[in-house]
Amino acid sequence: MSDKTKDELRQEVEKRRTFAIISHPDAGKTTLTEKLLLYGGAIHIAGSVKARKAARHATSDWMEIEKQRGISVTSSVMQFQYEGKQVNILDTPGHQDFSEDTYRTLTAADSAVMLIDVAKGVEAQTIKLFQVCSKRGIPIFTFINKLDREGQNPFELLEEIERVLGIRSVPMNWPIGMGRELCGVFDRMKNQVELFQGKDHSTIEVRKTEDYHDPIIREMAGDYLAEQLANDLELLDVAGDAFDYEKVRTGQLTPVFFGSAVNNFGVQTFLENFLELAPKPTERQTTDGTVDPNDEKFTGYVFKIQANMNPAHRDRIAFLRICSGKFQRGMSVKHVRAGKDIKLSQPQQFLAQDRDIVETAYPGDIIGLFDPGIFRIGDSLSEGKEVVFNELPTFSPEIFSKVSIKNALKQKQYLKGLDQLTEEGMVQVFQSIGAFEETYLGVVGQLQFEVFEYRMKNEYGVDIQLFRTQFQFARWIVGGKVDPSKFRINSTLVKDKNDIPVALFENEYAMRTAMERMPDLQFLEVAP
Numbered sequence: 136m137s138d139k140t141k142d143e144l145r146q147e148v149e150k151r152r153t154f155a156i157i158s159h160p161d162a163g164k165t166t167l168t169e170k171l172l173l174y175g176g177a178i179h180i181a182g183s184v185k186a187r188k189a190a191r192h193a194t195s196d197w198m199e200i201e202k203q204r205g206i207s208v209t210s211s212v213m214q215f216q217y218e219g220k221q222v223n224i225l226d227t228p229g230h231q232d233f234s235e236d237t238y239r240t241l242t243a244a245d246s247a248v249m250l251i252d253v254a255k256g257v258e259a260q261t262i263k264l265f266q267v268c269s270k271r272g273i274p275i276f277t278f279i280n281k282l283d284r285e286g287q288n289p290f291e292l293l294e295e296i297e298r299v300l301g302i303r304s305v306p307m308n309w310p311i312g313m314g315r316e317l318c319g320v321f322d323r324m325k326n327q328v329e330l331f332q333g334k335d336h337s338t339i340e341v342r343k344t345e346d347y348h349d350p351i352i353r354e355m356a357g358d359y360l361a362e363q364l365a366n367d368l369e370l371l372d373v374a375g376d377a378f379d380y381e382k383v384r385t386g387q388l389t390p391v392f393f394g395s396a397v398n399n400f401g402v403q404t405f406l407e408n409f410l411e412l413a414p415k416p417t418e419r420q421t422t423d424g425t426v427d428p429n430d431e432k433f434t435g436y437v438f439k440i441q442a443n444m445n446p447a448h449r450d451r452i453a454f455l456r457i458c459s460g461k462f463q464r465g466m467s468v469k470h471v472r473a474g475k476d477i478k479l480s481q482p483q484q485f486l487a488q489d490r491d492i493v494e495t496a497y498p499g500d501i502i503g504l505f506d507p508g509i510f511r512i513g514d515s516l517s518e519g520k521e522v523v524f525n526e527l528p529t530f531s532p533e534i535f536s537k538v539s540i541k542n543a544l545k546q547k548q549y550l551k552g553l554d555q556l557t558e559e560g561m562v563q564v565f566q567s568i569g570a571f572e573e574t575y576l577g578v579v580g581q582l583q584f585e586v587f588e589y590r591m592k593n594e595y596g597v598d599i600q601l602f603r604t605q606f607q608f609a610r611w612i613v614g615g616k617v618d619p620s621k622f623r624i625n626s627t628l629v630k631d632k633n634d635i636p637v638a639l640f641e642n643e644y645a646m647r648t649a650m651e652r653m654p655d656l657q658f659l660e661v662a663p
């Protein structure tokens with residue numbers, strides 16, 4: 136690689152910011168995404184993202200489920216430029232019924248934006264998504280949204296973030312009033328007030344201040360709010376955490392921004408601060424040491440496979456996160472698992488649902504590869520060393536159904552579908568141990584069952600029946616011989632596709648009791 140090409144690669148890596156927004160449904164993720172895209176010039180009319188959502192429902196029947204449930208099953212990637220940075224937003228399905236795909240998508244992100252509703256605080260789905268990000272140790276930035284509504288006291292929210300999520304926080308700005316009284320925020324880093332103006336809060340006035348006692352604040356926000364702000368900030372200065380970049384970088388401290396996405400308030404400041412502080416793509420672990428994004432040889436891994444995105448073509452798209460080197464359309468790379476060289480000829484990039492052919496791409500970027508059935512989740516592609524990325528975590532299923540086929544004549548297609556869809560990571564499959572052959576499917580989100588049922592019918596022509604069970608936990612058992620008769624009360628013993636025994640439990644009590652009774656065995660949350 137020439138020095139010029141090396142420099143180009145380094146500059147492109149330097150520019151990249153790849154992140155996901157994690158939140159509970161309704162916190163305002165679509166709204167915030169849309170505002171960010173507007174700033175980046177990726178869309179020009181407010182409402183486009185929502186309109187796309189709606190248009191997709193109207194025109195695409197690839198997933199009837201999407202239409203029926205009014206949810207977005209497909210997660211895509213949105214790319215835009217802002218002040219010299221190349222921004223990739225990984226969209227994760229926002230519905231309660233998320234799936235393992237949502238988790239896997241997070242592995243492709245270098246940082247996360249945690250969006251919290253000021254009134255509702257830290258909600259269930261945010262906790263789950265946070266935990267996945269936190270395990271990876273990536274930086275997490277918090278945006279507390281809907282400040283134009285009456286919400287919880289900001290101090291209580293920060294306390295809740297620490298108590299529930301176990302992460303300390305540092306407010307980068309602080310609200311001046313809230314709900315109807317909201318008039319702006321004080322930027323603690325830049326020492327300035329940003330005030331709403333006008334009835335619809337659309338114009339923002341920015342004034343530099345000496346500090347938070349500056350008379351300008353009194354002039355702009357009135358005595359009462361100015362005093363409240365000074366008291367709050369004094370308390371924060373004394374009792375709050377100081378900004379510490381190293382802690383932010385390692386995911387131990389979350390910078391917090393207050394704002395209102397729908398009113399466009401605090402969004403631009405957030406975007407600018409975020410792009411400044413968020414990390415560029417960094418090195419990634421493989422089974423054979425780390426891979427640096429500036430390594431000249433191209434590498435990447437598949438974190439998601441999407442079937443039937445385009446109903447007219449019934450194709451599959453494998454989403455690849457580039458980890459190092461420069462990608463060029465038509466290049467030949469090694470498909471490490473298959474041990475074959477393949478040519479990447481039809482790569483695609485995404486803005487919401489549109490697909491463009493991509494000629495070049497760099498570490499941090501996500502490309503979609505046409506997949507005639509050769510990829511599995513977790514597959515690595517490499518131009519040089521045969522590396523395998525250790526990125527994809529497996530998750531313990533939390534919802535279980537028994538599955539059976541309606542028409543026994545379709546047994547062969549059924550087994551083929553079951554095999555391929557489990558291979559793809561769609562669901563996990565378990566077989567009962569004992570005389571009565573039963574098949575269980577385990578997932579982390581109800582939606583996975585629906586998609587599974589849909590794809591079985593549409594791609595394999597098989598009608599299946601699913602019977603939801605009471606089981607909530609799966610534990611892989613290792614370390615000795617297992618006696619199935621010990622798993623009769625609120626539990627059952629099954630085996631996974633590699634014949635490893637797995638106990639399913641209906642509740643925590645049953646699980647704890649089993650563990651206490653069999654101290655010689657190890658009960659693992661995921662497959663060993």
Ligand code: G4P
Nearest residue numbers: 160161162163164165166229280281282284395396397398
């Ligand atoms: P999601 O993708 O996280 O599910 O949330 P989405 O952006 O769709 O927002 C959920 C609702 O919250 C929307 O209202 C949206 O307008 C509203 N919202 C987003 N940001 C703010 C904010 O800063 N302040 C207030 N007050 N509301 C906000 P909706 O009534 O469900 O939809 P719509 O009719 O406004 O489109």
